[in-house]
Amino acid sequence: DTAVSQTPKYLVTQMGNDKSIKCEQNLGHDTMYWYKQDSKKFLKIMFSYNNKELIINETVPNRFSPKSPDKAHLNLHINSLELGDSAVYFCASSQEGLNTEAFFGQGTRLTVV
């Protein structure tokens, strides 16, 4: 049973399209996150949700919008995709903030052409 699962694993799409990446965790964690790993391999926080409330919203274009229908899900919607959005996006979850172990999904490789 996968603890943090995200779909799809690969996503190839054209510039200007709108796409979503879904994330679900079955660990009962209160906090979920989206991270982006760019071409330089840095993993950077994008959003953090605690009990369905947005806690962190780093400097991310407002074309990116997270949506948390419940504690177990945190989806990422991206509007008007640009070439520079190509990256690997990781969902993660943890209990009570990140001082405890965070569990990551397998990643979604987004390629914008």
Added chain:
Amino acid sequence: DQQVKQNSPSLSVQEGRISILNCDYTNSMFDYFLWYKKYPAEGPTFLISISSIKDKNEDGRFTVFLNKSAKHLSLHIVPSQPGDSAVYFCAVTWAGSYQLTFGKGTKLSVIP
């Protein structure tokens, strides 16, 4: 401006020997430090952590050392095994934080 630096992008070690991965951070506000391991096409997995009140934490073959005055931590793997070949990320945070700040990673190759 990198707050967490892993200056060695790669490291090769013979099986059975010690692997030492290093990490430097810039902000003394950070008080909790973690190492994550990542295989290709998978997400990072938590390996070991240490809080600022300690200078060493050990878990089996893995030991993390923290030098607060130097703002430096290291991960020792002994003995190294081929299955340890992966990218290792150092991450830092502080009490009550909801984010991790990652280094760029070090790719470890353990040669049989």
